[in-house]
Amino acid sequence: MDRIPILRMGNLLLVTIQIDLYDRLATNLETDLVQMVNKTEAKGVLIDISALSIVDSFMGRILGNIGSMSKIMDAETVVVGMQPAVAITLIELGLELKGVYTALNVERGMELLKEKIGNYDEDLSDEDEDSTE
């Protein structure tokens, strides 16, 4: 069965959605992510939706569910990379992405997650110091 890959980066999980999801794939992602949060004890989930050409109420609900489920598993969720046309459509449709944080791109999303999580994985925070010098 098709699966969206979930990458682990320190205490974060990274998901890049590259194709327009059909429903089964989206609900699989929901359960896979929650299980991965449990297995890896991840503190943050970053979902890149830059390749999604539309987000309808079904997809919105999946993203919201992922956020809420992760939250009760003690992980924060950030959705990044939303296309402007998608954002315009979402607002007119009346859909709020409840339960998730959003950021403009992967880089900003990572920063936001680090902020939310607080004491960050050691080797990753070292990397961070290097880059600010």
Place this chain on the structure above:
Amino acid sequence: MKIVLSKDRMTIEREQDVVPFRNRVKEYAVKIGMSLVNQTKLITAASELVRNMLKYANGGVVLIEVLSQGRDSGIRLVFTDKGPGIKDIPEAMKDGFSTGKSLGIGLPGTRRLVNEFDIKSTVGEGTTVSIIKWKNG
């Protein structure tokens, strides 16, 4: 006056039909040169309506028409199902109303995304929803 330039028909029976259907609508929207924002609105509206059709009526048929009116062109989508029908259309068009497990933004939300929206329903016979998105609308 609206002139129908082309007609296409697609049967929706399973959730796997949603993505190919969205792609088909996108092809027509691109062909008439619709802007990306309008394309996204149209496809999102189509996606909501096709889901309603699957959820409440186990599918149905969608007619895809390319229209021309004066200098403008557009896409008309007509969703026809033989489901249970909607008892109270004004109630179903209210924000936050849902008999299913959805968020209740389907119909009113969809209406906001398109230029023309028409719904007809007979209890026990089925529902027909027709939407038009103009290229420059």
